[in-house]
Amino acid sequence: MPHLHLESFHPIALPATQGDVAFDFIATSRGEGKESLIATRFRDREFFVLHKKSGEKHLLKSDKITRPSPNFLIKQALLAYASHANLVILDSNVDTAGENVHLKTHDALKSVDFFADHFPTGREVRVEVGFGSARHLLHQAAQNPDVLFIGLEIHKPSIEQALKQITIQNLTNIMVLDYDARLFLELIPSNTLSRIYVHFPVPWDKKPHRRVIGDVFVEEALRTLAVQGRLELRTDSENYYRFALETYSHPNYARFEVRKNQEIAIVSKYEDRWKRMEKNIYDVTLINDFESPQKVLEGAFVFSEVP
Ligand SMILES: C[S@@+](CC[C@H](N)C(=O)[O-])C[C@H]1O[C@@H](n2cnc3c(N)ncnc32)[C@H](O)[C@@H]1O
Known part of the structure; x- marks a missing residue:
C-alpha cells in the first residue's frame, strides 16, 4: 500500500489544490491515537488520504475503504499533500515514476x-x-x-x-x-x-x-x-x-x-x-428456465453529496 513517513504533519488551509489534485476538507477523530481523513479529488475520483501517528513518525497513506485504483492516483495525492504542506518525507515506498502505461x-x-x-x-x-x-x-x-x-x-x-x-x-x-x-x-x-x-x-x-x-x-x-x-x-x-x-x-x-x-x-x-x-x-x-419482466431502475449509483 503506498505510504509516506513524515517528520511532522500539519493540516493545510482548505480547500486547496496542488497540480491536478484537490483537497476539500479534513475530518479528525477525537481522543487518543488521533487520525485524520483528508477528502481528496483527482481525475474524477473522490477518496480519502489518511494521516496517523506511527511511533515518532507520521504516516500518510490511502484510506482502505475509499482507496482508488490504479495506485498511481493515491501516490500522486500523497506527494501532492506533502508538497503543498512542505512536509519532510523521511522514507516512503512511493516512487516518482510516471503513470503505469497499462x-x-x-x-x-x-x-x-x-x-x-x-x-x-x-x-x-x-x-x-x-x-x-x-x-x-x-x-x-x-x-x-x-x-x-x-x-x-x-x-x-x-x-x-x-x-x-x-x-x-x-x-x-x-x-x-x-x-x-x-x-x-x-x-x-x-x-x-x-x-x-x-x-x-x-x-x-x-x-x-x-x-x-x-x-x-x-x-x-x-x-x-x-x-x-x-x-x-x-x-x-x-x-x-x-x-x-x-x-x-x-x-x-x-x-x-x-x-x-x-x-x-x-x-x-x-x-x-x-x-x-x-x-x-x-x-x-x-x-434459468424462465423469461423475466424488465426492471425499472430509479436513482443514481454513485456517492454524491446529500443536498
Ligand atoms: C477467494 S477469492 C477467489 C478468486 C478467484 N475467483 C479464484 O478462483 O481464484 C474471492 C474473490 O472475490 C472477491 N470478492 C469478494 N466479495 C466480492 C463482491 N461482493 N463483489 C466482487 N468481488 C468480491 C475478493 O476480492 C476476492 O478476490
Whole structure:
C-alpha cells in the first residue's frame, strides 16, 4: 500500500489544490491515537488520504475503504499533500515514476455509470464475480473472442493485475468494474446474461450474510440470466456448497446441477492450492428456465453529496 513517513504533519488551509489534485476538507477523530481523513479529488475520483501517528513518525497513506485504483492516483495525492504542506518525507515506498502505461491507456476499466447508462447489448455477455488472479476470466475471454466478459472485483491490486494482462494479451472483449457484485446485478437488464461465474467465493463461515450468494443475489441472477443461462458456483467449501444447495432449493427457484471434482480447462490459484491439499471441489450450477419482466431502475449509483 503506498505510504509516506513524515517528520511532522500539519493540516493545510482548505480547500486547496496542488497540480491536478484537490483537497476539500479534513475530518479528525477525537481522543487518543488521533487520525485524520483528508477528502481528496483527482481525475474524477473522490477518496480519502489518511494521516496517523506511527511511533515518532507520521504516516500518510490511502484510506482502505475509499482507496482508488490504479495506485498511481493515491501516490500522486500523497506527494501532492506533502508538497503543498512542505512536509519532510523521511522514507516512503512511493516512487516518482510516471503513470503505469497499462492503466493509463486502459479503457477496459469502466465505471458503474457506464453500465447504468449503456449496458452493452448485441452480443453474448458473461459476468465473472470476484475474478481474483483473473486466470479464469482471461482464459475464457481468449477462448471466446465473440463474447463480452464483465469482470467484477473489489480488491484493487487484483484489478490492476487483470488490466495489465488484458493489455499484454491484447484482449478487447473484457470490461472490468471495481464494484460489489451483489449490487451490480441490479443494473443489468433482464434476460441478458448467458453465464455468471462465481468461483471460489470467500466462504464467510462466521458471517454468512456477507456471502456473495444469497436469496437476493439468486433472485437477481435468475432475472438477469437469459433462458438457459447458468449461474456457476465452484467452491472447495463444504459449508458454502451446502448453503448453495439450500438456497437453490427454495420452491420458486429453477433447476440446478451438482458435480464433484469436475476438471475444468483453467485452474485458479485457489484451486491449485486446494487440489494440492486433496480437497473436494464442488460445482453447483443454477439454470434459468424462465423469461423475466424488465426492471425499472430509479436513482443514481454513485456517492454524491446529500443536498
Ligand atoms: C477467494 S477469492 C477467489 C478468486 C478467484 N475467483 C479464484 O478462483 O481464484 C474471492 C474473490 O472475490 C472477491 N470478492 C469478494 N466479495 C466480492 C463482491 N461482493 N463483489 C466482487 N468481488 C468480491 C475478493 O476480492 C476476492 O478476490
